[in-house]
Amino acid sequence: MARIELEAISKRYGDVHAVRDFSLVIEHGELVVLLGPSGCGKTTTLRMIAGFVPATSGRIRLGGRDVTNMPAHRRNTGLVFQGYALFPHLTAAENIAFGLQMRKLPEPVVREKVTRALRLVRLDDLGDRLPRQLSGGQQQRVALARALVIEPDALLLDEPLSNLDAKLREEVRVEIRQLQRALGLTTVMVTHDQDEALAMADRLVVMSAGAIQQIGTQRELYEHPRNRFVAGFVGRTNFLRGLLVEPGVFRSDGGLTLRYDGRSAPAGAVAPGASPSGARRALALRPERLAIGALADSARANRVAGTVEFASYLGAIIEYYVRLSSGEILRVHAPNTGAAGDRAWALGETVHVSWPVEVGLVLEDEHQPEEDHR
Amino acid sequence: MAPRRSVAGALVGPATLAVVLGLLVPLAILFRYSLNRFVPGRLMVEALTAENYVKFFTDPYYVAVLLRTLRVSGICMVLCLVLGFPLAYALARTGSRWKSVLVMLVVLPLFVGNAVRAAGWMVMFGSRGLLNTLLGVVGLIDRPLQLMYTEGAVIVGITAINLPFMVLTLESVIEGIDPAIEDAAASLGARPLQVFRRVILPLALPGVLAGTILVFILGMNAYATPILLGGPRFQMMGPLVYGQFAGLNNWPFGAALSFVLMTATLSLSAVSNLWIQRRYRR
Ligand SMILES: Nc1ncnc2c1ncn2[C@@H]1O[C@H](COP(=O)(O)OP(=O)(O)OP(=O)(O)O)[C@@H](O)[C@H]1O
Ligand SMILES: [Mg+2]
Numbered sequence: 190m191a192r193i194e195l196e197a198i199s200k201r202y203g204d205v206h207a208v209r210d211f212s213l214v215i216e217h218g219e220l221v222v223l224l225g226p227s228g229c230g231k232t233t234t235l236r237m238i239a240g241f242v243p244a245t246s247g248r249i250r251l252g253g254r255d256v257t258n259m260p261a262h263r264r265n266t267g268l269v270f271q272g273y274a275l276f277p278h279l280t281a282a283e284n285i286a287f288g289l290q291m292r293k294l295p296e297p298v299v300r301e302k303v304t305r306a307l308r309l310v311r312l313d314d315l316g317d318r319l320p321r322q323l324s325g326g327q328q329q330r331v332a333l334a335r336a337l338v339i340e341p342d343a344l345l346l347d348e349p350l351s352n353l354d355a356k357l358r359e360e361v362r363v364e365i366r367q368l369q370r371a372l373g374l375t376t377v378m379v380t381h382d383q384d385e386a387l388a389m390a391d392r393l394v395v396m397s398a399g400a401i402q403q404i405g406t407q408r409e410l411y412e413h414p415r416n417r418f419v420a421g422f423v424g425r426t427n428f429l430r431g432l433l434v435e436p437g438v439f440r441s442d443g444g445l446t447l448r449y450d451g452r453s454a455p456a457g458a459v460a461p462g463a464s465p466s467g468a469r470r471a472l473a474l475r476p477e478r479l480a481i482g483a484l485a486d487s488a489r490a491n492r493v494a495g496t497v498e499f500a501s502y503l504g505a506i507i508e509y510y511v512r513l514s515s516g517e518i519l520r521v522h523a524p525n526t527g528a529a530g531d532r533a534w535a536l537g538e539t540v541h542v543s544w545p546v547e548v549g550l551v552l553e554d555e556h557q558p559e560e561d562h563r
Numbered sequence: 564m565a566p567r568r569s570v571a572g573a574l575v576g577p578a579t580l581a582v583v584l585g586l587l588v589p590l591a592i593l594f595r596y597s598l599n600r601f602v603p604g605r606l607m608v609e610a611l612t613a614e615n616y617v618k619f620f621t622d623p624y625y626v627a628v629l630l631r632t633l634r635v636s637g638i639c640m641v642l643c644l645v646l647g648f649p650l651a652y653a654l655a656r657t658g659s660r661w662k663s664v665l666v667m668l669v670v671l672p673l674f675v676g677n678a679v680r681a682a683g684w685m686v687m688f689g690s691r692g693l694l695n696t697l698l699g700v701v702g703l704i705d706r707p708l709q710l711m712y713t714e715g716a717v718i719v720g721i722t723a724i725n726l727p728f729m730v731l732t733l734e735s736v737i738e739g740i741d742p743a744i745e746d747a748a749a750s751l752g753a754r755p756l757q758v759f760r761r762v763i764l765p766l767a768l769p770g771v772l773a774g775t776i777l778v779f780i781l782g783m784n785a786y787a788t789p790i791l792l793g794g795p796r797f798q799m800m801g802p803l804v805y806g807q808f809a810g811l812n813n814w815p816f817g818a819a820l821s822f823v824l825m826t827a828t829l830s831l832s833a834v835s836n837l838w839i840q841r842r843y844r845r
Contacts, residue, residue, distance in 0.1 A: 241746050261749040268750040274743035278765045287761070288751030339751060 191342035191375045192217050193238065198247030199235050205466070207233040209399045211247070215343075218373040220366070220388040225396035231379040232271075234396075235345050238377065240264045250433040250495030252342045262291075267374075269349045273328050275320040278340040281331045282307065288339035306334040309368065319498075326357045333365065336373065346378040362389055382439035383423065396417050397481035412470060415554045420473045425517050430554055439472050439551060440530065442516025447472060448490045451551030471554040477522040478548045481509060481540050495519070497534045509534060511542055597818035607814050615819035625803075629823065632800040633831070635714065635789075636782030639721045643729040643778045644771065646722070651733035651770075652763075656742065669730050672723065681720065681791030687715050688792075712794030720788040725781050729774040736770025737763070772839060776832045783828045800824045 193215040200208040206229040223231045236242040240261030248303035259289035285306050289299040312414045323538045350358045387407050395402045403415045414420035431441035439447045468526045485492040602611040619625045688710035695707040748758045786801040807817030
């Protein structure tokens with residue numbers, strides 16, 4: 190049973206707070222993804238768990254052992270590095286055998302485990318190749334096999350897919366997820382690819398400037414972002430800035446009066462009654478929940494006229510930038526259903542954007558947390 | 564492909580020509596000289612004889628000089644490797660802004676000429692030198708130790724001169740090893756010593772080979788240091804060759820000595836190269 194417990198770990202480099210007060214418990218067999226912009230401390234967190242970087246403060250426990258002051262080579266973590274970090278002078282099989290040899294397992298056992306590991310990552314025939322004779326995807330799988338074969342207490346993946354092309358990335362992420370599930374490995378994965386994070390995680394940790402912004406499942410983060418940063422980072426979001434006029438009514442800086450339903454507001458979001466009227470807020474609107482049409486849809490509480498300023502054909506959806514009559518811009522994602530009634534909107538065309546009350550989410554109109562610490 | 568190859572050919576042309584004219588031709592001439600006969604009064608006489616080589620290998624004095632040269636160069640080479648590796652590693656891995664200054668410090672001794680440096684060693688090692696004075700003051704010795712004009716002094720001197728070559732060679736190779744690879748080894752359970760033996764050393768092998776061979780060749784051919792720090796009774800091959808040419812005007816024997824020195828140097832370098840490769844590669 191290997192559970193990873195991080196208790197308020199922090200890392201400072203001089204006056205740079207790479208990670209601050211990071212607390213998280215990762216249950217046995219769980220896959221947690223650390224998600225955040227470049228430089229937010231993801232790799233540093235992972236390296237503290239692996240033992241390459243000593244934590245400035247806080248405690249780390251792996252499977253109940255306090256490993257805070259234990260050197261990396263005694264922690265039994267399996268790490269897959271961003272660039273794989275395979276041993277270039279050893280063959281794929283020798284790379285995989287390395288950790289087993291360090292554990293002084295008898296040679297026949299090593300051979301047996303290496304063969305099984307190679308089969309697991311579907312590289313049965315390539316054991317004799319040197320890393321430079323393997324493709325990026327194959328190297329990635331050697332790195333994974335090398336980390337898995339030592340039966341680590343924690344599997345740590347630092348952007349393991351970043352060197353693969355889009356198609357391979359999707360394949361390999363499914364493979365990793367299946368292996369991780371089958372072997373019941375407690376896993377922390379770092380990525381700044383949202384799709385990857387959403388596709389693989391049991392839970393996500395959104396970080397910014399070294400601090401945790403929110404922890405939750407995909408659905409929780411998407412439906413109930415705690416702040417503007419999370420709403421903007423997980424999925425795409427329009428933000429309209431403005432004032433609360435009265436509970437349920439928002440006036441944008443451009444002068445639009447919009448209605449929203451605050452009853453289901455989660456912790457962190459602003460409940461309509463809880464905020465004083467006149468408080469500055471941001472109204473978050475997911476682009477795929479906005480409808481675009483030639484006429485205002487009277488069934489929806491919010492209806493705004495505008496002109497199409499920009500359109501991108503993205504395959505499954507068509508993305509429109511609509512300049513509202515108030516001067517503000519909304520991104521709208523229209524499903525590309527191919528149905529006869531559907532039509533594409535041309536640039537400059539007048540349209541109406543509409544949405545029901547439950548789409549709007551009112552959040553504190555804070556600065557991006559990143560901006561605070563620059 | 565073909566045009567590129569011919570361009571490459573044209574580019575290495577001048578270097579090839581320089582090597583042939585500057586190295587191979589003189590070597591060929593030198594080899595021819597070594598087969599000539601030396602007649603006092605008439606200097607070099609055309610001949611085709613192996614007697615110079617026979618003289619070298621049958622006279623215990625000359626054989627002893629060769630063996631001493633091999634021993635001194637070998638010890639210096641090992642010292643350079645052992646002292647140079649940690650230094651090179653530290654230099655390669657430092658994140659300090661002062662890195663280029665540190666590299667300069669390593670190279671600095673090369674800016675000082677041989678004679679000046681040897682004078683410095685004399686100040687250090689002489690019977691009234693710094694070391695003896697210090698030891699005397701502390702009370703460890705009651706009369707000066709003989710430090711100058713010993714094999715030890717020569718070894719210290721040559722090692723000091725050659726160390727920068729070793730450090731720079733190793734440093735550039737170690738810098739090419741991704742530090743993440745060391746972390747990977749550690750995360751797989753390798754203790755620091757195992758990381759060194761199983762990962763860093765094999766990957767730094769080209770540098771180790773280049774560095775040791777370079778330093779060995781420099782040691783085998785050392786001239787000024789053995790003379791200045793070894794004194795008149797300490798003979799090594801370099802000064803011996805020069806003495807035959809310049810002092811005794813015995814060109815045939817000097818040429819033969821040169822060839823013995825060169826052959827010993829090259830063959831030992833090649834053998835050690837093969838041995839190390841076989842031992843550590845993979
Ligand atoms: N050795 C170091 N010395 C000084 N600062 C460092 C060091 N390592 C990391 N940092 C700083 O700590 C912060 C976090 O770095 P980290 O590598 O954890 O970011 P990251 O989230 O992994 O970013 P990316 O997505 O670009 O990989 C950055 O501001 C970085 O500049
Ligand atoms: Mg990173």
